[in-house]
Amino acid sequence: MSQTNNSSNVIAAHEQIVHFPKGQKPSLGPNEWFIWSGDVNKDEDKGANFQLPDLEHGKSKVLVPFSWWITHNKEADIQSKAKAGQIGVWFAADDDILKHADVIEAGKKVWPLVAAHFPIxxxxxxxxxxxxxxxxxxxxGEIRAIGDVLxxxxxxxxxxxxxxxxxxPDQKLDVALKQFDLFSVTMQNTWRDKRATLSI
Structure with missing residues (x-):
């Protein structure tokens, strides 16, 4: 499959990722994922000519827009790259994921990573x-926040x-890691754990 690239088709992100798996401590790691905005050939035919970008700067994996995945996921090379851990998807803020439950259920078998985009x-x-x-x-699996993430x-x-x-990219990673230790008590149940029980 031929590929294209253009810096305007990239969603900017810090070169390091803040990882905070459930039950573990936060840490930093290299950002191996190219976040493709999907704007290549935006005004052209979005059929077979709508191509994945070339990867650069050592990145070998690409996050594609969920809307692009819906249209192209049946292609054999796309499926093989996803199964090899090279393609994940990102959801736009206005994507109706409940409307596409069948696509997401199928994607759970092949996506190594999903992301949700903050436009602002x-x-x-x-x-x-x-x-x-x-x-x-x-x-x-992993869910990553991308976009205007502060x-x-x-x-x-x-x-x-x-x-x-x-x-x-302008955010300070040393300050970021300290955010998770700001509060020792939570007053609501969360995905990570139950709310704190306070003795009086």
Whole structure:
């Protein structure tokens, strides 16, 4: 399959990922995933000519838009790359994932990673996407926050189901890791654990 690339077709992310798996401590790791915006050939035919990007800077894996996956997932090379752990999907804030439950159920067998996109930090719809994936779809794999992800969103994201974060490139990673220790007591049940029981 031929591929194309253009820096305008990339969703920017920090070169390191904040990982916070359930039951573990937060840590940093290299960002191996190219986040493709899917805007290549946007005004052209979105059939067979709508191509995956070339990967660069040592990245060998690509997150594609869920809307692109719906159209192209039957292609043999796409399925083989996904099964090999090279393709995952990201959900836009306005994707109706409940409407595509069958696609997501099938995707659970092949996607090594899913992500939810924050178009701007104050748009919280992707928190709901993560919660639905955990609760309704029983997704047990990694869910990553991408897009305009700020340090201030980490704790809330971790509570609803995110376990990795591709922060905006200008965010400070040393400060990010400290966010998860800000509170020792939680007053609500979360995806990670039950609320704290306080003795009076």
């Amino acid at each position: 930090f104050r748009d919280g719809r992707s928190f709901s996407t993560a919660a639905l994936l955990r609760d309704r779809f029983a997704w047990t 340090i201030d969103q980490l704790l809330q994201g971790a509570r609803v189901g995110f376990d990795s974060f591709a922060l905006r």
